[in-house]
Amino acid sequence: MLSAKMEDYLKAIYELQRESDEPVATSRIADLLDVTAPTATSMMESLAERGLVEREKYKGVRLTPEGETVALEVVRHHRLLETYLTEELGYDWAEVHDEADRLEHHISEEFERRVAEMLDDPAVDPHGDPIPTDALDPVDETAGTTLVEATEGDRLVVQRVSDRDPEELAYLDEAGIVPGTELVVEEVAPIGVVSVALADGEGTVSIPDAVARTIFVDATDGSTGSATEAA
Amino acid sequence: MLSAKMEDYLKAIYELQRESDEPVATSRIADLLDVTAPTATSMMESLAERGLVEREKYKGVRLTPEGETVALEVVRHHRLLETYLTEELGYDWAEVHDEADRLEHHISEEFERRVAEMLDDPAVDPHGDPIPTDALDPVDETAGTTLVEATEGDRLVVQRVSDRDPEELAYLDEAGIVPGTELVVEEVAPIGVVSVALADGEGTVSIPDAVARTIFVDATDGSTGSATEAA
């Protein structure tokens, strides 16, 4: 019923929407999907006509409940596929995003069901992203804080990292920073870099803000707790 | 580079081409893909322009070597996927065709490689269809004879059945007729039905010509050998 393209736009809006409460601007969508602004505008008109987004001209769009359901379905496919490719087909977690990004639009509900079953209904994907349930209930995508918001001395556990950039993922993997890794914040330098020590004694890693912003962390027991406050 | 649609047309031509040496008629392609004749004509023009088919107006088309390579790649994807879905995801062999028919256009070469490896480079899919090798060497799709060409008393082994019709597959499965099944031809009725007895004593099955034409068989040792002669 919906084209793969429309699904892509809805997923993009879903992802942008979790960055703030503002309506999502046309240009952000165009950027993310690598199309021109007029293209995004005209797609927003179609989506609005179908009741999948609410649109205020010159302001931006927001997913309607129906639009969010479609987005959640696509996101569920994406994250289940990433998990499946990693667990069952031996993909590296850095490689799975593009494959999942194509297949997410073409698998059947039957395929989704069987994969979920084989993986025993996983709650998170290899990057720590939460997998929407079969019922497509809204998911809290903003749980936790990001590493840029941490302060020196914080003891943290990595919860999730962005799955977008394979190079970044490969680097983090190499450095030993994956969901579940415990680390201590050594320095938050004012020039835009955060240095963390791996809790298992594997050394120190310096992470630029742009990357730190995509790493979600939780305080471990015994922390100051500052990591749970917003910046 | 090539659209999924173009791949579909090339695969369709590949499949029709193995039914005879004649060029493939536009109307056959249109029928198979469920489009109108002008649509098929115009796609044939595009494919000819790209050097993927050789076209003689009002006669039909034939795959060029390049076109055949593309078709073989798609067919390899299709049959590997069918095998994978059956072996690893627990699909029934009657259900896999449609899923494979969509995914075949969207998996990466990496996915293909990993699936082939996991399955240990299978030579045939669940329906007995030969899987083209990684090198995409031409495959003999017409090996063996079909059940309509059999004569009474022939002892045969089922080699392959068409994967197109899930109902037919479910029926044959139910009846115990799968690749590897041994059977004896009891009667070839002039009204267009073939009756066969299952060699393992599981009774007799009557198969209409239309279906028998899609079941490929080989003679077992001790047969009259007539099944290996063309009709």
Next chain:
DNA sequence: CTTAAGCATTAGATTCGTCTAATCCCACTC
């Protein structure tokens, strides 16, 4: 209150895959 910069939208065009309606070939029948 005015203006200009910076987004966003409108206008108009293109490509792909598809359709219906009209026309055209070709091969077979007489």
Next chain:
DNA sequence: GAGTGGGATTAGACGAATCTAATGCTTAAG
């Protein structure tokens, strides 16, 4: 060697998704 029936092609149009170029809002600065 016509004539005709049936399949194939041409003609013309359309929706989806995209682009470039032109125009239009909004807003923040003055």
